[in-house]
Amino acid sequence: MTFSLATWNIxxxxxxxxxxxxxxxxxxPDVLCLQECKSPVDKMPLQAFADAGYGHVVARGQKGYNGVAILSKLPIREVGAHDFAALGHARHIAGQLENGVTIHNFYVPAGGDKPDRAINDKFGQKLDYLTEMRDWFRDNRPEKSILVGDLNIAPREDDVWDHKKLLKIVSHTPVEVAHLSDVQAEGNWVDVTRQDIPQGLLYSWWSYRAADWDAADKGRRLDHIWASDDIARSAHSSRILREVRGWDKPSDHAPVFASFDL
Known part of the structure; x- marks a missing residue:
């Protein structure tokens, strides 16, 4: 079967x-993964989504912040929800489709403003979260799996509008990139977006602070779709729907898409 998937920090x-x-x-998309839902599950507008054809849901929510949900046209069952770094946050949910594909939906902590855990607890929490992700996937090597979400790190030089200027800015610092690389390596994850679009500037987030985000185009690729190496070659048709950032009262993130032949 071929199915399409999108991830979006809403x-x-x-x-x-x-x-x-x-x-x-x-x-x-057959499967839509949302992050930063900012709502308990019972307060999410799930009936409206079901009426739109997305009647299958696995989710974790909190009042006012965090929260992850997988909305699916296809039957899906929950197979995990981990509290990495013991933060007590709703930042991970995993569901499995009937074809055996497991989808992990993550909202990695943003990390605050200062890239120094000695003065910024949030940055330390982010690094600890990524470390525990690394260790979990080392001990539970993924197979037939997809990992998506707002990972809050733009790893490559062409994932940000200015590599040199952002080296000391949270989301692109070398220590964060190294931690994310370790997660990817331990899980044998393949960056599907960059497998399909190997070269060129590519962004999924533009700050609300810009007077004209589109003209300034100071973006970062914070949202990702990865696949375990056993199914990565089945992925295709990756794209970022930039126009969504320009919708009325938008999220500061644009959705990222990929399709899989599985």
């Missing part, structure tokens, strides 16, 4: 319910 699923429905009707 920055409040209740506030942006109409945008989710617009993406569902206009693009129709």
């Amino acid at each position: 920055n409040s699923v209740r506030l942006r319910e109409d945008l989710v429905l617009k993406l569902m009707s206009g693009q129709g």
Whole structure:
């Protein structure tokens, strides 16, 4: 079977319910993974999504922040939800499709403003979270799996608008990139987006602070789709739907897409 998948930090699923429905009707991915839902599961507009064809859901939520959800046209069952770094945050959910593919949906901590754990606890939490992800995937080597989400790190030089200027900015510091690389290596994960689009500047996030985000184009690729190496070659049709960042009252992230023949 071929199925399409999208990942999107929605920055409040209740506030942006109409945008989710617009993406569902206009693009129709078979599986839509959301992060930063900012809502308990029972307060998410799940009936509206079911009416749009997404009747299968696995999710973890919290009031006002964090929260991850997998909305699917295809039957899916929950197979895990881990509290990496014991933060007590709803940042991970895993579901398995009937074809045996496991989908991990992550919202990695942003890490605050200062890239120094000695003065910024949030940065230390981010590094600890990534370390525990690395160790978990080392001990539970993924097979027939997809990892998606807002990983809050732009790893490559061409994943940011200015590599040199961002080297000391949280999300692109060498220590963060090294931690993410370790997660990828221990799980034998393949960056599907860059497998399909190996060269060129590529962004999925643009700050709200820019007066004209589109003209300034100071973006970062914080949102990712990875596949375990046993199925990575089945992935294709990767793209980032930049136009979504320009919708009315948007999230600061754009959705990332890929398709899989499995």
